[in-house]
Amino acid sequence: MPSPSTIALTGFITWALVLLVLMEGLRSQLVLRGKVRANAFTPDNAGLSPFMQRLARAHANCIESLPVFGGLLIVGIATNRTALTDPLAYLLLGARIFQSLVHLASVSPAAVTVRFAAFALQMAIGLYWAFELVAST
Template structure:
């Protein structure tokens, strides 16, 4: 398996793990009788600040997956993983780091750090897109 395929699988898995954590906590809240099963909002606005950040971190992954995952997938299916492989793990690390920072804080410093991680993903994605377009 290429580094790109591993990174894509890791990105999907990370997105799924954030969802699983959110649903585990929601299930616990329902079972404890703190929230009715139909009492959740998509953004967890009626829950703790952590749960709101978790919903947003998961949404960030879902929003980014078609774009960045698509680039990884194009590279894999066209036999051009050599373009994405060198930065695939760095991309995934930036993605996970961005989510972890999002889960911990919304302070100005944390938001700046989170943006830096996102900017790294954007730069990598733009590089990949350019290189893939030139090579096709």
């Protein structure tokens, strides 16, 4: 059975893919309905609905964070030290998904604060893992 670290890493990658598929599905509908030219999209979905702009940013947030948090999980997996990453792996994944969902729902001041709290939790977990992985070598 895969470790929680392996499942969390796979889940993180899958979540980024789900956001990408959702964005491209919605973009495809816009093209097929003649609302946007196929070559008119920008990376940030500027000129589209606020939801589409938030979706682009939520996906970018995942992609930006994946090398950092995914990299730490890979170090744990590759060095057979998942005992350090497993206990918080699901919490990291849950915080990442929660952050994205809040981002998709709203950019109100309260939502931004909640979203930042979820990201701060991920940063704290990442710092803890980095310290523990380095200290245990």
